[in-house]
Amino acid sequence: MKTIKLPVYNQDPEKGVSNEYPTSNDAFRQPCLWYVSAVRNSGKSYLCSKFLAQAKKDKTFNKIYMITPSFASNRAYFGKYVDEEDVYEPTKESINQVIERVERDRDEWEDYQAKLKIHKEFINDIKNNKNLDDDILLYYSDYIDRPTYKYDSPVKSLLILDDVINSPAISQSSGLGKLATLNRHVAPLKEDYNGRSACGLAVIILSQSYRCNQGIGRLLRENLSLFTLFKNKQEKQINAIEEEIGSVIDLQKFRDAYKTATEEKYGNLTIDFNPKCSQKTFRKNLNECIIFPEL
Secondary structure: OOOOOOOOOOOOOOOOOOOOOOOOOOOOOOOOEEEEEOOOOOOHHHHHHHHHHHHHHHOOOOEEEEEOOOOHHHHHHHOOOOOHHHEEOOOOOHHHHHHHHHHHHHHHHHHHHHHHHHHHHHHHHHHOOOOOOHHHHHHHHHHOOOOOOOOOOOOOEEEEEEOOOOOHHHOOOOOHHHHHHHHHHOOEEEEEEOOEEEOOEEEEEEEOOOOOOOOOOHHHHOOOOEEEEEOOOOHHHHHHHHHHHOOOOOHHHHHHHHHHHHOOOOOEEEEEOOOOOHHHOEEEOOOEEOOOOOO
């Protein structure tokens, strides 16, 4: 068998921007869409706090928001990483309120960029000994000093939803569906910045059930970049997981990895659907890669 190349469809399109936040080689790509599923007292909050500790060390995010009715009882896990003013009760409006906060930070960044541009024009005119009349000097008067911004790039944000099953925060009109497909494109920028065309919003959802009535919808589950599963004795839940990930993940590898990762108490398996390296597709307890022998 051979192929013959035709003289059509051979123009390579320009590469699009990735909208990724800078992360270390072994860290997950950001902004993620991450679903953590485990029954009560399995270790979801503990796992999330481990991730937040590393993210703080790496300076992955500038702002972390939470939507939860139980922040006070989980303060030990989240209190060091999330300010109380950034915690919302799970209402129909809470997701959009967070998105509005991200957009306000975006607006501040773009205002800073506009002021910085004028400041640079002023400095350039001074260096070139340009004759500046009174009207021009008046125009530049607010831009003589270099402007500042609270972050070193467009804001990098994370939203954690915890204990929101059966709440208005995940209803059809809550904005969760928008995040399911567009979380990397939240708060678009007028001008690209270092491979980013938007601020984006990473999302982590902690849930006691993978699939249930009034739970997280299939649209979101099928657009995940990360999925973490703890030991689950409900065969129906495991079957539902296999049904939905089977088109993108080798199911035998999933079964073997799941068994290996969850054989110990509080053990968990994370599937990375867009890993930086294929050997990092399956992780045990976040920091152990499960490597399969080459056939």
